[in-house]
Amino acid sequence: xxxxxQSPQSLHVQEGxxxxxxxxxxxxxxxxxxxxxxxTAKSPEALFVMTLNGDExxxxxxxxxxxxxxxxxxxxxxxxxxxxSATYLCAFWMDSSYKLIFxxxxxxxxxx
Amino acid sequence: xxxxxxxxxxxxxxxxxxxxxxxxxxxxxxxxxxxxxxSKKFLKIMFSYNNKELIINETVPNRFSPKSPDKAHLNLHxxxxxxxxxxxxxxxxxxxxxRNYGYTFxxxxxxxxx
Numbered sequence: 001x002x003x004x005x006q007s008p009q010s011l012h013v014q015e016g017x018x019x020x021x022x023x024x025x026x027x028x029x030x031x032x033x034x035x036x037x038x039x040t041a042k043s044p045e046a047l048f049v050m051t052l053n054g055d056e057x058x059x060x061x062x063x064x065x066x067x068x069x070x071x072x073x074x075x076x077x078x079x080x081x082x083x084x085s086a087t088y089l090c091a092f093w094m095d096s097s098y099k100l101i102f103x104x105x106x107x108x109x110x111x112x
Numbered sequence: 113x114x115x116x117x118x119x120x121x122x123x124x125x126x127x128x129x130x131x132x133x134x135x136x137x138x139x140x141x142x143x144x145x146x147x148x149x150x151s152k153k154f155l156k157i158m159f160s161y162n163n164k165e166l167i168i169n170e171t172v173p174n175r176f177s178p179k180s181p182d183k184a185h186l187n188l189h190x191x192x193x194x195x196x197x198x199x200x201x202x203x204x205x206x207x208x209x210x211r212n213y214g215y216t217f218x219x220x221x222x223x224x225x226x
Contacts (some may be wrong), residue, residue, distance in 0.1 A: 011199070014171075031211050032211040032212065033213055036214070036215075039116070041201065042219065043116075043217035043218055043219045043220060044155075044215075044217045045217075046200075046214025046215060047214075049211070049212050049213065049214050051211055052126050055199070087153075089155070091155075096206070098160055098167050099142060099145075099160060099166050099168050100164070100215065101157075101158045102147075102154060102155040102156075103154075104152060104153060104154050105153065
C-alpha cells in the first residue's frame with residue numbers, strides 16, 4: 001500500500017507569516033511529485049510538478065523543494081496572505097504506474 | 113471556456129436508482145480520470161482511460177462503470193445507488209506519459225443518495 005502523508009493536517013497563521021508544510025512519500029520507484037492548491041468550492045489546481053531529486057520550484061511567494069532519496073517535499077509560503085487560504089495537496093506518482101496517489105492535504109487558514 | 117466540465121454539479125437521488133455523471137475536456141488531453149473524495153477528504157482514484165482504453169480500474173464495486181466514447185469524454189454510470197456512494201466525484205485529465213504535466217480537474221459532482 002502506497003502512503004502519501006502530509007503534515008500538519010491544518011495550520012492557522014497570521015497574515016504576513018511565512019509557513020511551510022511537508023509531504024512524505026515512498027523513496028523507491030519515484031516518478032513525479034505534484035503539488036495542488038484547492039480552494040473551498042473549487043477544483044484542485046496544479047501548483048508544481050517535480051521530477052528530479054533536488055528540484056526547487058517557485059511561483060510568486062510559493063516555492064517547493066524535493067528530496068526523492070529520503071522521500072519528502074516541502075512547500076513554503078512567504079508572507080502569507082488571506083487569499084493563500086486553501087488546502088494544499090501533494091500527490092505521488094510511482095514509476096510504472098499510471099496514477100497519482102494523493103495525500104490528505106494541509107488546510108491553511110491565513111487570518112487578516 | 114471551461115477546460116474540464118462535469119455535469120451535473122449536484123445530484124440528489126434515491127437508493128436503488130441508476131445515475132450517470134458526465135465529464136468532458138477541451139484541452140486535447142488523452143487521459144482522463146475519475147476520483148472520489150472520501151469521507152476523510154482523500155482523493156481516491158477510481159478509473160482512468162487513455163485514448164478510450166481503460167488503464168486503471170481500482171477496487172471499486174462493479175456497480176460503477178466508466179464509459180469513454182472518445183478521448184474527450186469520460187462518463188461514470190452508477191447502478192443501484194447505495195447510501196455509501198454519497199460523495200464528491202471529480203473528473204480530471206492529463207497527457208499520458210508526461211510526468212512533468214499536472215492534472216486539470218473538473219469542479220466536482222456532489223452526489224447525495226437518500
